[in-house]
């Protein structure tokens with residue numbers, strides 16, 4: 382059975398101006414022949430210039446959201462085909478910040494993922510429990526329900542990556558124990574429609590904790606927020622993933 386691909390993915394969220402393309406360029410200079418996938422998902426305004434700056438390099442460019450429709454009267458939205466046209470290869474979908482800020486449900490995430498996959502994008506589908514849900518012992522139930530409802534038909538390793546991001550660990554500096562990460566990743570692996578789908582961990586991944594997290598079985602990489610903004614920090618995380 383093919384092993385899941387390792388992937389270090391950076392989510393720049395609503396951060397980054399043209400001047401910050403230099404961070405992506407220095408990352409591409411540092412990792413010329415990567416032994417794992419390297420991806421940066423900048424804000425939409427930077428997808429095309431970043432894809433141009435990184436053309437021919439080992440660093441791929443992705444997006445942070447797309448609309449489920451192919452095109453039409455949806456002011457302010459971006460279709461999957463537009464992301465492909467701008468140079469994106471991946472798209473993050475169902476991030477907890479979009480679920481919270483924009484009321485995105487798992488069913489909407491599945492519709493977006495179907496559109497993105499039809500356009501040829503690899504979808505990084507995010508799942509994760511709140512602190513209240515964890516404290517109530519609901520973590521596995523919540524995350525597995527999100528998995529069941531957020532994946533479109535036809536999800537497989539070639540078009541799908543899953544990111545487990547506990548909401549309480551995002552941007553807080555708090556990280557679950559390795560046993561807690563292992564418990565969720567093991568449960569997810571058992572329910573994947575294709576066991577070769579890559580499972581990323583996300584939430585306060587830093588250079589200092591990356592090695593420990595990547596040693597957990599069924600962790601195939603990371604979705605990194607704040608520490609992906611600087612090439613030096615993200616580079617240390619990528620090096621840790623290479624070594625894992």
Ligand code: 13P
Nearest residue numbers: 392551552584585606607
């Ligand atoms: P931080 O790495 O900043 O905690 O963000 C994680 C995240 O939300 C990545 O999508």
